[in-house]
Amino acid sequence: MTSAPDQQLSGLALVGGGKIGEALLSGLTRRPGAAEGIVVVERSAERAADLAQRYGVRALDLAEAAAACRVLLVAVKPQDVDALLTSLAPHVGAGHLVVSVAAGVPTARVEAALPPGTPVVRVMPNTPALVDEGMSVLSPGAHATEAHLDEAEALLSAVGQVRRVPEKQQDAVTALSGSGPAYFFYLVEAMIDAGILLGLPRALAADLIVQTALGAATMLRDSGEHPVQLREAVTSPGGTTIAAIRELERHGVRAALIAAIEAAHDRSVELGR
Incomplete structure (x- = not known):
């Protein structure tokens, strides 16, 4: 040796x-x-x-x-x-x-x-x-x-x-922040596609969504407010945002995201074996 x-x-x-x-x-x-x-x-x-x-x-x-x-x-x-x-x-x-x-x-x-x-x-x-x-x-x-x-x-x-x-939390960390960038990229990809569907040029749709993501992340980091408070500040009664949120809930997006992160956690545990 x-x-x-x-x-x-x-x-x-x-x-x-x-x-x-x-x-x-x-x-x-x-x-x-x-x-x-x-x-x-x-x-x-x-x-x-x-x-x-x-x-x-x-x-x-x-x-x-x-x-x-x-x-x-x-x-x-x-x-x-x-x-x-x-x-x-x-x-x-x-x-x-x-x-x-x-x-x-x-x-x-x-x-x-x-x-x-x-x-x-x-x-x-x-x-x-x-x-x-x-x-x-x-x-x-x-x-x-x-x-x-x-x-x-x-x-x-x-x-x-x-x-x-503690090391026992590392599989959860892997599922959240280790794999996390891919979830955001996936969401941004879908939002850009929606912009194109609504008639916007791809480059413009990308600029709108990327800057919106950056701004929203900065607000989350710097405002000290809970995500629910920040979301509610954008969600006017009877407005466009609440109509969109209703569709997200109807399609089970929240449950799907939680299930996806659980799957990433389980895979991390399998890799450790």
């Missing part, structure tokens, strides 16, 4: 260059000078070279990255995590910090594949990290200290907001 690094070893290795990995890489490298301390590990040599060129980082293999970097941000698909951890195990130890963003994979499963005492922090990020508006949620493994959590939080806060939860 490669000896564990001492605490003087620094740097960050991003292991996995898929969509969420690239979203994190993009946000992290926007900080002045940050790219110098980041390396990327990607099994596709072509993909590794592309990421290295676009973001100004070095591409290394897994053993080299573990030798060079203390923090390893594992951003592979859940179905690939076991093979990755088997390859990583000979090169890490208690002096490393493994931050896993593999959806649904519990810290106990990661720890079992690595040398005893390896600190692991589980994170559920989402793709708005690409524009520094991500939502990342952290949970510590058995060997992760408060200092490790602070380190992971400082890392992820570069690409958005960060919260901490």
Whole structure:
């Protein structure tokens, strides 16, 4: 086994260059000078070279990255995590910090594949990290200290907001914020289609809906009011909005959305097994 690094070893290795990995890489490298301390590990040599060129980082293999970097941000698909951890195990130890963003994979499963005492922090990020508006949620493994959590939080806060939860809540987090951007994109897609149906050009319909979504999200964040209060402020008696809300309720949109999020939660639990 490669000896564990001492605490003087620094740097960050991003292991996995898929969509969420690239979203994190993009946000992290926007900080002045940050790219110098980041390396990327990607099994596709072509993909590794592309990421290295676009973001100004070095591409290394897994053993080299573990030798060079203390923090390893594992951003592979859940179905690939076991093979990755088997390859990583000979090169890490208690002096490393493994931050896993593999959806649904519990810290106990990661720890079992690595040398005893390896600190692991589980994170559920989402793709708005690409524009520094991500939502990342952290949970510590058995060997992760408060200092490790602070380190992971400082890392992820570069690409958005960060919260901490007990690990038992992570499947719900995955269903809400991890998958959440897709729900909004789906809703916006449907609203744009409605605009086209009503005779608007696609570009105009998109501009109207995207700005409306941005404004509504800002009001939700900044007003301090409950969503019901904000909705009621738009809903005049006998007006257009209440007619639309009636149709949404008639078609069971609220129930369908709740069921969809429950399905995402159940799938996250399955992936963890």
